[in-house]
Amino acid sequence: MLRETTSLRMEQAGVLVGQVQVPVDVLVEEIEGVRLVHANVSIKDEAIILLHSHYLEKVAKSQILITM
Incomplete structure (x- = not known):
């Protein structure tokens, strides 16, 4: 479905699906009350990941x- 709506190649779509399926606790580490995002993402996406980790x-x- 992702490939149909975005016209991505199969490999690119697979990478995106893999990223979506990564649990947030793998991306976020908490050290002394500060949460660190271990992903190379935009500030907007980092904020979304942080908010999701506090859900x-x-x-x-x-x-x-x-944290940011």
Whole structure:
């Protein structure tokens, strides 16, 4: 379905699907209360990953900014 909607080659689509399936805890490490994102992504995507790693918890904007 991804290939049909984006016109990507099979290899590119496979890489994207693999990235989507990676559990967030593999990408995010917490050290002394600071969460580090171990992925080469844009700032927007890093913020989304961080928010997802806090899912079901409340987190202050200031805490996210400290992490970034």
